[in-house]
Amino acid sequence: MILQRPVSMLHICRLSSPPKLFSPFKPSSLSSSSSCIRISQSWLIQPNRSRIRSFGAATATAAAATTTATSATATADKKGGGTFFAEDSVTWTSLGISFRLSQALSNMGLQRPSLIQAACIPDILSRNDVVVAAETGSGKTHGYLVPLIDKLCEANAEADQETNQPHRLGLVLCPNVMLCEQVVRMANSLCDDNGERLLNVGAVCGRQGWPADEPDIIVSTPAALLNYLYAIDQERRRHFNFIRGVKYVVFDEADMLLCGSFQNQVIRLINMFRFDEKLLSRPKSSMEEKASDSTTDTPMHVEIEDYKDLQTDVIQEEDEKADGVTDVEVQTEETEAGLNKRKDWKRVRKIYERSKQYIFVAATLPLNGKKTAGGVLKQMFPDASWVSGNYLHHHNPRLEQKWVEVTVDTQVDALINAVNQGSQALDSGDGLKRTMVFANTVEAVEAVAKILLGAGIECFRYHSDSSLQERTKNLVEFRQKGGVLVCTDAAARGLDIPNVFHVIQAEFATSAVDFLHRVGRTARAGQHGLVTSLYTESNRALVGAVHQAGILDEPVEKVFSRKRGFRNKLKKRGISKVGGDTLSVGERMMA
Structure with missing residues (x-):
């Protein structure tokens, strides 16, 4: 209704x-x-629908x-x-x-x-x-x-x-x-x-x-x-x-x-x-029965003792679920077996x-x-x-996306151009220019940061190999001073960095979750944003599918797999044979 x-x-x-939330894979x-x-x-132009x-x-x-x-x-x-x-x-x-x-x-x-x-x-x-x-x-x-x-x-x-x-x-x-x-x-x-x-x-x-x-x-x-x-x-x-x-x-x-x-x-x-x-x-009757079982323990003491036994009870519950035993069956079996009534109430989990x-x-x-x-x-x-939400697992209509196919020879220039062009177009609203550059591994982040520094572009790093103090310091400075933050997906989830206008994927995401969280660093809170995705021949089919999902107004998850790479999924479906360059972005850029 x-x-x-x-x-x-x-x-x-x-x-x-x-x-x-997801439609089946077609x-x-x-x-x-x-x-x-x-x-x-x-x-990528979003349809007006x-x-x-x-x-x-x-x-x-x-x-x-x-x-x-x-x-x-x-x-x-x-x-x-x-x-x-x-x-x-x-x-x-x-x-x-x-x-x-x-x-x-x-x-x-x-x-x-x-x-x-x-x-x-x-x-x-x-x-x-x-x-x-x-x-x-x-x-x-x-x-x-x-x-x-x-x-x-x-x-x-x-x-x-x-x-x-x-x-x-x-x-x-x-x-x-x-x-x-x-x-x-x-x-x-x-x-x-x-x-x-x-x-x-x-x-x-x-x-x-x-x-x-x-x-x-x-x-x-x-x-x-x-x-x-x-x-x-x-x-x-x-x-x-x-x-x-x-x-x-x-x-x-x-x-x-x-x-x-x-x-x-x-x-x-x-x-x-x-x-x-x-x-x-x-029930009160159970409390009275429990109190009568022990003349020395107070109700509070008994409850604390129950907490000490909780870990064992949790393990038993998980084993029962794995065996497919229902709550009613467990309660009935315990009653028929005449087990300790003091613990029967624990088994009634749903009522x-x-x-x-x-x-x-x-x-x-x-x-x-x-x-x-x-x-x-x-x-x-x-x-x-x-x-x-209206756009859960879908392309954000406030987000403009640019796709650039690169090779080993053109990737470094394309990355530098993307950072420079994005900086010129930025209008963050607070006078600061913020760009986030994503790569898939710590090694790739270090390689990208080295390239940008060599081109005279100052940047901050954010990845799991950095200490918590260093990550915190870099995030604070990025918020306060703006600039470029080169990071892994550790910075893609949950962190609210205001007025990031430009997101660059130096290495294309390998799952729908990573993709959605990366592009979600911009176009937040009603603002607009730009995403530039660099991809190689090996990612061409995946990028095409993501692009197609935006045109057809379909969930991005449809073209990814959370547990395995897109190439394996295509092979399983028999849709396309994906080949091409298998080097990591760090290896390609340092070659």
């Missing part, structure tokens, strides 16, 4: 399952004339809070008008944000919400679990920080009136220290008319320990938080108080946190928070009163497969509300 609303460009759509979408595949120094994507209705606050998935439509012209901000009639207060916080947002220059903020804030305020998937630079960070701060400010006001109210905490998990510090800066920049912070926000990551002042929001990496909870707090008492106090959990860059090396840590944390929800919702809210935020969220981030979320949070 589709409910029409008076706000143009926005609709609400009630769905029985999360929206399908070999026919890659078939085109040779002119579409052989692209050299051609400008209506776009339909999942999005949220900003003004229908009450309805948005009850929908399972939120959808909206935006019509973009070639200049990108109407692709970032919500309508003039949509204000922070109309979304349910308090006047005090609305004023703080206005004081820092955020006069009106973006489309994605207007879409997700009502759902987050409603205490639903929410999945926010939207293109880079759409305002997702404030999209979750604003309602989170609003609810915690309200909770603090209630706690001031009632002294027995426990202190409520918000937790934001990020994949790296740089992103943690960025979120802290953004949250602490929200101040009242007297210049005082609305909340105390602190980071627990890197060399930063637990904040001295009682925080309202903790921003941390999964590893740092687990280390604090287990390695430092041997008695588990701080562990217990922290888990009990956290009422809102945000997973920023959720696709990264739910896959790869982060997955086990994040799943473990989710299970810890759900375990606490079960403790709080345990318990919720006391925490989970929010997942990502700029790329693959759904095709149970092991992808989207697949994991569908399994673990089937009732979550999904909000997705």
Whole structure:
């Protein structure tokens, strides 16, 4: 059932399952004339057409809070008008944000919400679990920080009136220290008319320990938080108080946190928070029975002891899921076997009163497969509300793209020309010129930086081999002074560097995720941007497919594979035999 609303460009759509963000791979979408595949120094012009994507209705606050998935439509012209901000009639207060916080947002220059903020804030305020998937630079960070701060400010006001109210905490998990510090800066920049912070926000990551002042929001990496909870707090008492106090959990860059090396840590944390929800919702009869089992242990002591056994329980749960055993079957088997009734309540995982809210935020969220981030979320949070951006996994209409085919002999000159030409055309709005140059490896970054320095072009470096202090210093100087930042994909995800007008791919991205995050460093927050992609003969088919996806208004993911290179995918599909130069950009440039 589709409910029409008076706000143009926005609709609400009630769905029985999360929206399908990706369409299936169609070999026919890659078939085109040779002119579409052989692209050299051609400008990508976005078609002037209506776009339909999942999005949220900003003004229908009450309805948005009850929908399972939120959808909206935006019509973009070639200049990108109407692709970032919500309508003039949509204000922070109309979304349910308090006047005090609305004023703080206005004081820092955020006069009106973006489309994605207007879409997700009502759902987050409603205490639903929410999945926010939207293109880079759409305002997702404030999209979750604003309602989170609003609810915690309200909770603090209630706690001031009632002294027995426990202190409520918000937790934001990020994949790296740089992103943690960025979120802290953004949250602490929200101040009242007297210049005082609305909340105390602190980071627990890197060399930063637990904040001295009682925080309202903790921003941390999964590893740092687990280390604090287990390695430092041997008695588990701080562990217990922290888990009990956290009422809102945000997973920023959720696709990264739910896959790869982060997955086990994040799943473990989710299970810890759900375990606490079960403790709080345990029936009174079970509490009485548990208390009668031990005449010496107090309820608080027993609950802390339960936390000590949590790691074993989590491992058992994961083994049962792997074996395909359902929750009901586990409970029945335990009952029939006459196992300890004291632990039966732990096995009822789906029937318990919720006391925490989970929010997942990502700029790329693959759904095709149970092991992808989207697949994991569908399994673990089937009732979550999904909000997705108009241009999720698509070309940004405010982005102008230039494609330049190069050879070993022409690549260095093409790179230098791209940096010089882009600098001449830059209009960042703050008087500074900023260009980001991406390469695939640390060695390639060093090679590119050496070439630019040899041509008299000053540049900063950013890659994983640099120390955290050096990366931080280079980012600060790049923000303050402008110039050229040569980097790997470590700088492509999450970092909000204002007014980057030009992005250059010295080496073409090898996955849809990398491509979307790279080009998303520019054309942010309603601004326009330029991307210049250098590619070789070996990338020609991939570049043609990406270009074709923009013309056909199709998702970029369709022509990539998250787990393997495009060449392998083409071989498997039997579409094209891709050959050519296999040297890395560093080897080619240093040849």
